[in-house]
Structure formats: C-alpha cells, structure tokens
Amino acid sequence: MMRHQTPTPEDLCAIVIGHVDYSEHDRIVRLLSAEHGLISAMARGALRPKNKTFSHSLDIGNRIRISINRSKTPGALWKLKEASLEKACHRARQSLFKTALLTYCCEVISMLAQPENEEPKLFALLSKVIEQLNAAGEGFGDRYRIAVELKSLAFCGLTPTLRRCVACTEPLEDNYRFYKVEGGIFHNKCLPKRAQVLSPQRSELDDLLGVEISEAWRQAALLTLYSPLEQSIGINMPPGPKWLFSEMIEQYRQRQIRSKNFLLSLEKL
Ligand SMILES: [Zn+2]
CATH class of the missing domain: 2.40.50.140 (Nucleic acid-binding proteins)
Structure with missing residues (x-):
C-alpha cells in the first residue's frame, strides 16, 4: 500500500x-x-x-x-x-555605506555561487564579510571590496591570471594589459587576437584593447588576493581600474551587478 x-x-x-x-x-x-x-x-x-x-x-x-x-x-x-x-546584521545596516557594500558583496557571491551545490568556501567568505562589516568602524577602503571580488572569483575557479602572461606564461615586468574575457594579463607583444570592429562602442573598447594597469596596481591586486581579508580593511588600491574584477564577474555572468550603482552613488557623495 x-x-x-x-x-x-x-x-x-x-x-x-x-x-x-x-x-x-x-x-x-x-x-x-x-x-x-x-x-x-x-x-x-x-x-x-x-x-x-x-x-x-x-x-x-x-x-x-x-x-x-x-x-x-x-x-x-x-x-x-x-x-x-x-x-x-543590525550594526552594519545602520551605515548607508556598509549597507551598500553588504548588498553588493551578497550579489557578487550569489552571481558566482552554484545553486543547490555545496559552497563551503563562498559561505565562509560571506560569513567573514558580514562579521567584519558589523565589527569594524567606517572607512573600509576600495581594496576591501576588490578583495571580496578577487576571493570570490578564486573560490569558484576563476582566479585572474596576475603573475604571468596568459599567452606565453613568462613573468610580467611592464608593458602589459588586462583582458576581462580571458581574465588575465597579456604582454603587449602577446595580445589576444580579436575580430575587427569598424566603429566599436565604448563598452567594446576594453575588450578590444585591454585595460592598462600599472605594476604597483598589479602587485597590490596580488597581495589582496593572497592575504587574509582583514588585511584589506581600510586600505585603498593604488591608482588604476577600480572596477576591473567587478566587470570581469559581469562579463562572465553576462549581466550587470545591480547593486553596484548604489555603491557608486555613495562614492560620489
Ligand atoms: Zn606574453
């Protein structure tokens, strides 16, 4: 029966x-x-x-x-x-900036996490972010957000190639560019081939030409990726593309991170 x-x-x-x-x-x-x-x-x-x-x-x-x-x-x-x-998460929600950063981190991680499949590393990362946003004072600095982006990418197998040239795997010194589609750095002499576009849109230019980054920025990104998250609290990155890894995530998922505008609007205040 x-x-x-x-x-x-x-x-x-x-x-x-x-x-x-x-x-x-x-x-x-x-x-x-x-x-x-x-x-x-x-x-x-x-x-x-x-x-x-x-x-x-x-x-x-x-x-x-x-x-x-x-x-x-x-x-x-x-x-x-x-x-x-x-x-x-009361304390973090009392600050507008922390609320924006929290929402952003949740969205980034939700874009990269797998549905209905174990995600112990991303879960541990987000737990840490929430703990830190509730404990530390204001002034998180842009390196903290970039650290969350980099670590999230790494935990789902998309670590950006920052140490060596994607094409020839030789070390990088100077004269190189970052390509979001390939998720890594190329020597200027090894740039990836792209189909010719007659009059590219602004949004397509990064993909065609790559993004210029400095050696100081590359070193800071490497340090951010491989050091514990708390070491990025309150620190700013050297001058460079502030939203590069964020755009890499958008490129990978083929959609915008909606809560990014909230964060951007606060930066302009
Ligand atoms: Zn190369």
Missing part, C-alpha cells in the same frame, strides 16, 4: 542574501548555505506582523538557523519551515 510521506526537513545554517516579497504575507528568500550553495525558498506568512515561525530573521546579511524542505524538482522553490536568528 502506498503511504503519503511527509518529507523530513533539513536543519542547517544559512545567510540571507536577498528577498522578494510575494503576495501580502509571504516572502521568497535567497539563501547561501555551505551544504547547498544558493537556495531560493518560500517563507509562507513571513510578513505577518505576529509571525513567530521565522522570528523576523529574514533580512539581508542575517545568519540564520533554518529548517527547510528541498524541492522535488531542481531549481524550484524550497520550503522554509522555520528560521531563527543566529547572528543579526
């Missing part, structure tokens, strides 16, 4: 990286967990004022303990049964 089986919920720790409110009372949350990478889940009743099941824990940057049922079909919404706060 067939019996209807209720699926056993799984208990795990996750970080809220985004959400969309759905109907009057429900919220769809995007979560990152070490065990399952990216998960999208329905939290029924999360927006009801007296809701106790999710204890108002479903906000960006919160680290939560959850009880969840996976979906039967890959890519479909999982069902969030319960959630409680493990570590709130």
Whole structure:
C-alpha cells in the first residue's frame, strides 16, 4: 500500500542574501548555505506582523538557523519551515555605506555561487564579510571590496591570471594589459587576437584593447588576493581600474551587478 510521506526537513545554517516579497504575507528568500550553495525558498506568512515561525530573521546579511524542505524538482522553490536568528546584521545596516557594500558583496557571491551545490568556501567568505562589516568602524577602503571580488572569483575557479602572461606564461615586468574575457594579463607583444570592429562602442573598447594597469596596481591586486581579508580593511588600491574584477564577474555572468550603482552613488557623495 502506498503511504503519503511527509518529507523530513533539513536543519542547517544559512545567510540571507536577498528577498522578494510575494503576495501580502509571504516572502521568497535567497539563501547561501555551505551544504547547498544558493537556495531560493518560500517563507509562507513571513510578513505577518505576529509571525513567530521565522522570528523576523529574514533580512539581508542575517545568519540564520533554518529548517527547510528541498524541492522535488531542481531549481524550484524550497520550503522554509522555520528560521531563527543566529547572528543579526543590525550594526552594519545602520551605515548607508556598509549597507551598500553588504548588498553588493551578497550579489557578487550569489552571481558566482552554484545553486543547490555545496559552497563551503563562498559561505565562509560571506560569513567573514558580514562579521567584519558589523565589527569594524567606517572607512573600509576600495581594496576591501576588490578583495571580496578577487576571493570570490578564486573560490569558484576563476582566479585572474596576475603573475604571468596568459599567452606565453613568462613573468610580467611592464608593458602589459588586462583582458576581462580571458581574465588575465597579456604582454603587449602577446595580445589576444580579436575580430575587427569598424566603429566599436565604448563598452567594446576594453575588450578590444585591454585595460592598462600599472605594476604597483598589479602587485597590490596580488597581495589582496593572497592575504587574509582583514588585511584589506581600510586600505585603498593604488591608482588604476577600480572596477576591473567587478566587470570581469559581469562579463562572465553576462549581466550587470545591480547593486553596484548604489555603491557608486555613495562614492560620489
Ligand atoms: Zn606574453
């Protein structure tokens, strides 16, 4: 005789990286967990004022303990049964800049993490970012954001080639350029071949000509990639392309990082 089986919920720790409110009372949350990478889940009743099941824990940057049922079909919404706060992200959210940086880091990592597949390194990285944004004062410096971009790329197997020329693998001294599509540096004598474009758009020029970077910038990027994240707090990069790795991520995913504009608008204040 067939019996209807209720699926056993799984208990795990996750970080809220985004959400969309759905109907009057429900919220769809995007979560990152070490065990399952990216998960999208329905939290029924999360927006009801007296809701106790999710204890108002479903906000960006919160680290939560959850009880969840996976979906039967890959890519479909999982069902969030319960959630409680493990570590709130209140302090970071009191600062506009930290809120922007947090949202940006969540989006970058969500663009690179695999859905429904383990992502222990990206999970550990985002946990650290959230901890640091909640602990340290203001003045994070642009090297911190670049460190998050570089480490996220490295953890999903897309480490930019910064030590040697992508084409000839010889060391780099000077006269080189960075190409976002190839994700690395080429000697000027080894530049990748591109199809001819008669009148390229501005956005296509970087791809055709590469991006000029200085030796000081390259060394700083290498240091940023290989040193612990906390060593980049409050430090600025030498003059150079501020959004190079961010654009590399956009190039890879073929879409814009939406929260970048929020950060950019604050830089202009
Ligand atoms: Zn070369």
